[in-house]
Amino acid sequence: QPKLSIKDLHVSIDEKEILKGVNLEVNGGEIHAIMGPNGTGKSTLASALMGHPRYDVTGGQVTLDGEDVLEMEVDERARAGLFLAMQYPSEVSGVTNSDFLRSAINAKRGEGNEISLMKFIREMDKKMELLEMDEKFATRYLNEGFSGGEKKRNEILQMMMLKPRIAILDEVDSGLDIDALKVVAKGVNSMRSPEMGVLIITHYQRLLNYIKPDFVHVFMQGRIVKSGGPELAERLEAEGYDWVKEELGIED
Numbered sequence: 001q002p003k004l005s006i007k008d009l010h011v012s013i014d015e016k017e018i019l020k021g022v023n024l025e026v027n028g029g030e031i032h033a034i035m036g037p038n039g040t041g042k043s044t045l046a047s048a049l050m051g052h053p054r055y056d057v058t059g060g061q062v063t064l065d066g067e068d069v070l071e072m073e074v075d076e077r078a079r080a081g082l083f084l085a086m087q088y089p090s091e092v093s094g095v096t097n098s099d100f101l102r103s104a105i106n107a108k109r110g111e112g113n114e115i116s117l118m119k120f121i122r123e124m125d126k127k128m129e130l131l132e133m134d135e136k137f138a139t140r141y142l143n144e145g146f147s148g149g150e151k152k153r154n155e156i157l158q159m160m161m162l163k164p165r166i167a168i169l170d171e172v173d174s175g176l177d178i179d180a181l182k183v184v185a186k187g188v189n190s191m192r193s194p195e196m197g198v199l200i201i202t203h204y205q206r207l208l209n210y211i212k213p214d215f216v217h218v219f220m221q222g223r224i225v226k227s228g229g230p231e232l233a234e235r236l237e238a239e240g241y242d243w244v245k246e247e248l249g250i251e252d
């Protein structure tokens with residue numbers, strides 16, 4: 001079973017400390033949600049975990065199944081089973097969606113162990129159907145001219161095809177209407193198993209109506225300040241974040 005362990009993680013951007021001691025453990029079979037006000041460092045956590053070069057790790061440890069993640073290059077992290085669905089996926093010209101996916105899968109499987117084209121197509125068809133995606137999608141260029149909703153679905157498709165050990169979903173719900181939201185949730189829920197742990201980062205509670213988290217964490221001022229179960233998300237939705245600040249004596 002996968003285990004992502006984050007201990008006292010400190011991260012700076014341009015010498016400014018953004019993450020100030022993040023502690024979190026995500027195990028296979030668990031869904032964790034991180035919620036918090038804007039600008040508190042949630043996306044910084046996701047980017048730092050994936051090894052974005054702009055983010056300097058100045059302290060702490062991150063391990064995946066006991067292996068030191070911070071020592072790994074970006075592609076090694078992906079091969080080790082980390083997956084990040086990004087808040088703003090970029091466009092890549094001249095590469096079709098299915099080409100991109102197949103090479104990403106093969107990069108992970110390694111030389112001599114490539115997935116057969118037939119098997120790949122069959123699997124992709126099945127998953128696209130579940131995500132209610134148009135067939136044409138496979139042959140379109142990656143993210144070029146995709147609507148916001150299409151990009152999100154595509155990220156979930158990528159996750160389903162790559163079968164990561166730990167998936168990090170950063171605001172996959174932003175800008176989605178309720179139907180698209182349900183489809184995204186359906187994709188994530190279809191992957192629920194002891195083989196995968198999920199970290200969902202979200203500003204709003206509504207996604208959590210469809211993907212039931214096991215643990216909810218409140219993120220403020222660069223760290224997790226409070227943890228609980230699904231009821232915590234409901235209270236945040238109803239009452240906002242002020243009561244947490246008061247409870248913990250946080251000033252902003």
Ligand code: ADP
Pocket residue numbers: 013014018036037038039040041042043044045054
């Ligand atoms: P959240 O995802 O919680 O809204 P972010 O992690 O995006 O927060 O941002 C946390 C802080 O780091 C903000 O003050 C933001 O301005 C700053 N920040 C994030 N990314 C960058 C970047 N690439 N360059 C400079 N500052 C950044």
Ligand code: MG
Pocket residue numbers: 038039043
């Ligand atoms: Mg933000």
Ligand code: MG
Pocket residue numbers: 042043044087171
């Ligand atoms: Mg963010």
